[in-house]
Amino acid sequence: MSDGTNYMKYGVVGVMVLGIGLVAWRNFGPSDESARSAQIVAPPQLSAAASLGKKGYDDNCAQCHGGNAAGTDKGPPLVHAYYNPGHHGDEAFYMAVARGVRQHHWRFGNMPPQPQVTQGQAQMIIAYVREVQVANGITYQPH
Incomplete structure (x- = not known):
């Protein structure tokens, strides 16, 4: 695989992890x-x-x-x-x-x-x- 393909894969995975993290924080984060x-x-x-x-x-x-x-x-x-x-x-x-x-x-x-x-x-x-x-x-x- 080329470096460009790896960067794209890592970028997609990073965005997915960030999205899952935000959803989890919003739903399960501390109550204020x-x-x-x-x-x-x-x-x-x-x-x-x-x-x-x-x-x-x-x-x-x-x-x-x-x-x-x-x-x-x-x-x-x-x-x-x-x-x-x-x-x-x-x-x-x-x-x-x-x-x-x-x-x-x-x-x-x-x-x-x-x-x-x-x-x-x-x-x-x-x-x-x-x-x-x-x-x-x-x-x-x-x-």
């Missing part, structure tokens, strides 16, 4: 949920509704959406500009709880309905999420 949670500022004081909402959030939402709504490898952060009230109003959250949501902004798959969460609980959870958003500079932005 704690780092994301640490970056989210908790409000200094929650309203009464948001305090109850935090309990409901922790019991029903945090497993996928993370502590302080910072996101996990299972679900997106709710403290993100996508979820500002001008883009995803409160009604979008109510519908997500009742009907689930098809994947659209993120690659986490579809969110299933959460029938164990009542509309009243959802209202308090939304109050909690909105207060955490405001504490992190996420406010109404027209869509």
